[in-house]
Amino acid sequence: MTMNKILLSLAAALAICFTACAQKKEKQSMDNEIVGEVVAVGKDVTKFKVGDYAGVGCMVNSCGTCADCKDGEEQYCKGVV
Numbered sequence: 001m002t003m004n005k006i007l008l009s010l011a012a013a014l015a016i017c018f019t020a021c022a023q024k025k026e027k028q029s030m031d032n033e034i035v036g037e038v039v040a041v042g043k044d045v046t047k048f049k050v051g052d053y054a055g056v057g058c059m060v061n062s063c064g065t066c067a068d069c070k071d072g073e074e075q076y077c078k079g080v081v
Helices: none
Strands: 006-013 034-041 053-056
Touching (some): 006 053
Antiparallel strands (some): 006 034, 034 053
């Protein structure tokens, strides 16, 4: 476990993700959104603690600065951090 990550115990996953519903500009494979209980946290994590519930969407880690991100289309970000 890295210092700034959390580990989730999967509770649910959406069958159809946001990106699957959007018109695609190019072929991409995106993960579905998930939610789960936090079962471990890295020592630098401040927003979550063990026992919390957290969700992860398909646009996690988009750069936020490229043209696609600025146009509100983070699902097409090529500058993933």
